[in-house]
Amino acid sequence: MTYPIAPARKRFVPAHLLVGLLVIVTLNGCAMLDRGAGKDPDTAPPAQSKTADNTLRDRLNAGYSDLYSNVDGLSQVDKIFYVKVESDDVEKVVTDVTGYCGELARRLESLTADYPALDIKREIDPPIIKAARDAQKKATLKRFAPVVGDSGTAFERGLLIRLLGAVDQQHYMAATLAEREPEPGLSKIMANAADRFADFYEEIDSLLKARFYR
Structure with missing residues (x-):
């Protein structure tokens, strides 16, 4: 299957659709969730049960805060310039993911x-890490x-590569939260989110292979 680029037509996508996915960084949430792994709050001594529950919620909230920060960044308008996207398939996947x-x-x-x-707005990065990001x-x-900057094919390839990494990170964060969340309602929502991000990953990966790596 071929994916033609229309040379005479230019599509404009707001920069925030690009900015967020380009600056997604290595997740800290999974590492935070792993601290204390293997300790089951349900088997803790009665005097420590409440403390264990609070510790679990703290770890989960670190993950939720990271997930929220990332997905919110993918949808927020924070720059005024516009970037050119010439391909229908690239425009569609970017719009679908950011939407x-x-x-x-x-x-x-x-x-x-x-x-x-x-708590989805917890500060989880030390100042030095935030400055680097x-x-x-x-x-x-x-x-x-x-x-x-880059344009045309080079721009779209770089855009898709960064988007691929972004959805992969969010997939694993949501899946980890779904697995460890004791509230059934929240766990189900995170499981659904993990599935959506996994589907996006497959779609973007297939597009990259078909368009740029044949």
Whole structure:
């Protein structure tokens, strides 16, 4: 199957659809969730049961905060410039992924009213890590700016590669939260999110192979 690029037509996608997925970074949430793995709160001594429950919720909230920060970043308008996307298939997958990330971010926000113990806005990065990520974001924006950055096939390939990594990270974070979340409702929501991100991964991977790695 071929995926033609229409040379005479230019599609414009808001930069935030690009910015968020380009600056997704290595997840810290899974590492936080792994701390204390193997300790079952249900088998803890009675005097320690409440403390164990709080510790589990703290670890889960670190994961939820990381997931929320990432998906919200994929859907927020934080720059004014626009980038050119010439291919229908690339435009579709970018729009689908960022649209779903916006829906998931809003869903997480609404869930905090139903689950008071759920915290999705916890600061999980030390200042030095945050500074490094901000620097990476600025460098990436410059590299992909529409005037001086990549364009055409090179731009779309780089965009898809970064998007592939972004959805893969969110898939594993959501799956980890689903596995360890004791609240059935939250666990089901995270399991559904993990499935959606896994489907996006397969779609993007297939597109990359068909368009750029034949």
